[in-house]
Amino acid sequence: MKRFLFLDRDGVLNRRLTNDYVKSPEELEILPGVPEALASLRPHFERILVISNQQGIGKGLMTAADLEGIHRVMARELAEAGGQIDDFICCPDRAEKKDNCRKPSAAMALEARKRYPEIRFENTWMIGDTAGDIAFARNLGMHAIMIGEEDIPPELESYHRGRYPELIDFARAFLAEVDKNHNTQA
Ligand SMILES: [Mg+2]
Numbered sequence: 157m158k159r160f161l162f163l164d165r166d167g168v169l170n171r172r173l174t175n176d177y178v179k180s181p182e183e184l185e186i187l188p189g190v191p192e193a194l195a196s197l198r199p200h201f202e203r204i205l206v207i208s209n210q211q212g213i214g215k216g217l218m219t220a221a222d223l224e225g226i227h228r229v230m231a232r233e234l235a236e237a238g239g240q241i242d243d244f245i246c247c248p249d250r251a252e253k254k255d256n257c258r259k260p261s262a263a264m265a266l267e268a269r270k271r272y273p274e275i276r277f278e279n280t281w282m283i284g285d286t287a288g289d290i291a292f293a294r295n296l297g298m299h300a301i302m303i304g305e306e307d308i309p310p311e312l313e314s315y316h317r318g319r320y321p322e323l324i325d326f327a328r329a330f331l332a333e334v335d336k337n338h339n340t341q342a
Contacts, residue, residue, distance in 0.1 A: 160280040161201040162268070162293075163241075164259075165208040167285035168303050168323055169230070177212030179222060181229040189324030194239025196327050200334060201281075203272050206244045207265070209258045209288070213248035220248065243271060259284075260291035265298075283326065290316050301326050 166172040171185040178184050198204065206227070212218045227244045234241055245264045249256035257263035269275045282293035283301040287308040293300035293315070300316040302308070303323060320326040 157279055158202040158274065158276070159200060160272075160275050161197060161204045162207045162265070162280055162282045162298070163204065163323075164282075164284035164286070164289045164303075165206050165244075168283055169206070169234075172285070177210070177217055178226060179212060179218040181226055184226055184230060186230065186233060187322065189322055191234055191237030191239055193322075193324040193327035194234050194241075195237050196331055198239050200330070203242045203275060204240070205242055205268055205272075206246075207259065207268065207282075207292075208244065208246045210246045210248055211250045211258070213246075214250035214253065223248075243268075245271075259288045260295055262292075262295055265292070265296050283323065287312050 163169060166178065169186060169190050170178065171187055173183065194204070210223055213220055213223060223246060231241050231244075245267050247257035247259070247264055249258055251258060255261075265277065269277075277296040277298050280296075280298040281301060282289060282298045283303060284290060284292070285302070285304040286306055290300045290302060290308060290312040292298075294312065302313075302316045302319040303326065304321065318326070318329065320329065
């Protein structure tokens with residue numbers, strides 16, 4: 157079975173700024189354990205994509221080019237550790253915009269499948285740190301993993317398949333599970 161991994165960005169890969177946006181590479185702080193986590197997950201996923209709401213663009217606080225610059229730095233840092241990201245899909249819309257592309261809308265998932273037609277949502281793990289991420293996963297029938305301590309509605313709390321303090325904790329649990337299944341089959 158081919159697996160796919162969708163990662164939220166802020167709060168999962170890098171430190172989330174309170175009431176602010178990462179607007180330049182200088183403001184980007186990759187969270188501890190993330191490079192190792194991605195390197196260990198990489199062999200188990202056909203595609204790894206970052207799926208991110210970035211309304212700082214819609215608000216005029218940064219440009220799409222600024223965002224690309226941040227992602228170049230991020231991708232390089234993670235690839236150097238062995239955790240190559242295949243692509244970044246972002247929604248620049250403001251939350252107030254009608255019919256916006258932001259999670260939990262399906263827009264970015266559909267864009268991902270357009271770029272990579274092999275993607276199957278039922279074999280996709282969506283990892284996020286907010287209710288919007290888990291609702292997005294649920295809307296598309298993906299496996300959901302919650303990172304951090306944010307409170308989310310009970311129906312979303314019961315939808316996800318596990319809550320972990322950090323991405324590295326998920327990676328360890330996932331690899332242990334893969335190992336166990338492999339040993340059972342052998
Ligand atoms: Mg987030």
